[in-house]
Amino acid sequence: MEYLKLIGIVIIILGFAFKLDTIAVVVAAALATGLVSGMSFNDVLTILGKGFMDNRMVSLFFLTLPMIGVVESHGMKQAAVNGISKIKKLSAGKVFNIYLLIREVTDAMGIALSGQVQFIRPLINPMAQAAASVKKPLTDKQVDLIKGRAAATDNFGNFFSQNLFIASSGVLLMASTMKSLGHDVAPASIVLYSIPMAIITFIITAYYNTRFDKQFDK
Amino acid sequence: MNVNNILEIFYVLMGVIMIFASVESFRDKDNSARIGTGLFWLILGLIFAIGKYLPSFVIGLLIIVIGLLSLFKQIKVGKIKEVNKELAEKSAKRLGAWLFFPSVILAILSILISEFTNLGGQVGIGIASVVALIIAMIISKTDAKTTYHDSERMVRSVGTAGVLPQLLATLGVIFTASGVGEVTSKAISGVFPPGNHLLGVVLYCVAMVIFTMVMGNAFAAFAVITAGIGVPFVVAQGGNPAVVAAIGMTCGYCGTLMTPMAANFNSLPVALMEMKDNLGVIKQQYPIALILLVIQIALMYFLAF
Secondary structure: OHHHHHHHHHHHHHHHHOOOOHHHHHHHHHHHHHHHOOOOHHHHHHHHHHHHHHOHHHHHHHHHHHHHHHHHHOOHHHHHHHHHOOOOOOOHHHHHHHHHHHHHHHHHOOOOOOHHHHHHHHHHHHHHHHHHOOOOOOOHHHHHHHHHHHHHHHHHHHHHHHHHOOOOHHHHHHHHHHHHOOOOOOHHHHHHHHHHHHHHHHHHHHHHHHHHHHHHOO | OOHHHHHHHHHHHHHHHHHHHHHHHHHOOOOOOHHHHHHHHHHHHHHHHHHHHOOHHHHHHHHHHHHHHHHOOOOOOOOOOOOOHHHHHHHHHHHHHHHHHHHHHHHHHHHHHHHHOOOHHHHHHHHHHHHHHHHHHHHHOOOHHHHHHHHHHHHHHHHHHHOHHHHHHHHHHHHHHHOHHHHHHHHHHOOOOOOOHHHHHHHHHHHHHHHHHHHOOHHHHHHHHHHHHHHHHHHOOOOOHHHHHHHHHHHHHHHHHOOOOOHHHHOHHHHHOOOOOOOHHHHHHHHHHHHHHHHHHHHHHHHHO
8 A cells, every 4th residue: 555655745735725724734744644654653753853954954044034124124125116116107018027127136136025015016006007098098907907917927027036046945945855855956056947937937028018018009 | 164064053043043033922912822933933943053952853743843833823923013114214215225235245145155165055045144134234234132123023924934845845855755756656657657758847847837726835836746756757867956946846836827726926916906807817827827837848858858
């Protein structure tokens, strides 16, 4: 019955899909997998503890938090908002693309902006709506499309550039997981191989956003 | 002093920061789960600060305690004092772009140390974090007490999400020790014979997308799918592990772009902007996500082999 070993995978999938407590789900999956594989409870605890210690590097991003806390309480987000709101007289697509570029560059430096809350809703969405309604008032449907595209642009920029920062939890998770699975990988080489997708995503999204403007010209 | 000893110093520092968070969580009278939350940060802080001197099974036990605290909803971020908007506005005007300077230093210095010294990436991140913090304190003229509060505020606001990546990586250790990879590869190889590079890459990338869509979390999908498919079907066939990891993870992000399960990214904006179409964000994302998936399959195939 070696297929029983897959119970951990099943627990993770169902636990996350049903939105159960994530930490408890992962711990349960680890325990269950070890126990059905014939380890004693003590053995499982030992491997769990040793595995956690060996993977401490994944949490190294905690070390960056004090610095981020200091610049944040001194108005880093306000400074970013001030910078972006200086952009004027552009089409909706261009507003999105400038934001996309800013998002990718700041992400690559490990500056985690809470994009949707702090930039998309209060800044990018109204700027894009203002730009798109220059020729003709917007229909309700168009307003919804602009909101959707603004949110999407934040996600594209965020997802595909966050792994350019060496101390991001994603990069550290990948390096550490590969090591756990028996294949040593340097975080810097993960950053290196994340560069192509960051560039490709930027180009494709920028083209997609440029075409977005056409519907407001008619 | 060798690299591991230097790294140990940084882990102790992390532990200390977590203990700051613990102290302030215990003191947070408004948090209904302040005891549990304080314990959570205390346990983590101790594991990082003195875990080296504890037997592994004790640490395993502590992790189960964390699991139980979380299961019974005893770990809550609570009400964290927000940044003083007025002061922030004022100093944003005064400092402007200089506020980004410490982050630039952190990103560049950690890469430089990792590439041009033999200290390695982790020590690089540690040294760069400390240097960046000192620069931030000098630029903003922040004293130690304010830095303490900025630190504990940041750590506490991360909450349990902060420990999830490390737990998922630990799960990878258990999977390896239990031979999960061998079982899945045996099961799948009945249908898809291993050895065909392109087939392996397609299988891994598509599985990352599908499982991320179901789970709503690419990190969790990465831990299980890389153990089950990525390593046996791509890396074991000679694929470069760094390429497989980097592109595999972003394949997962394509799944995130297409699933309502990723509420933070796809439902939060709908609520924030009062959109009429609940799937309005996903509808804007899925064409690009599919194009990016195809590109990534090609890219992984050509870069990894």
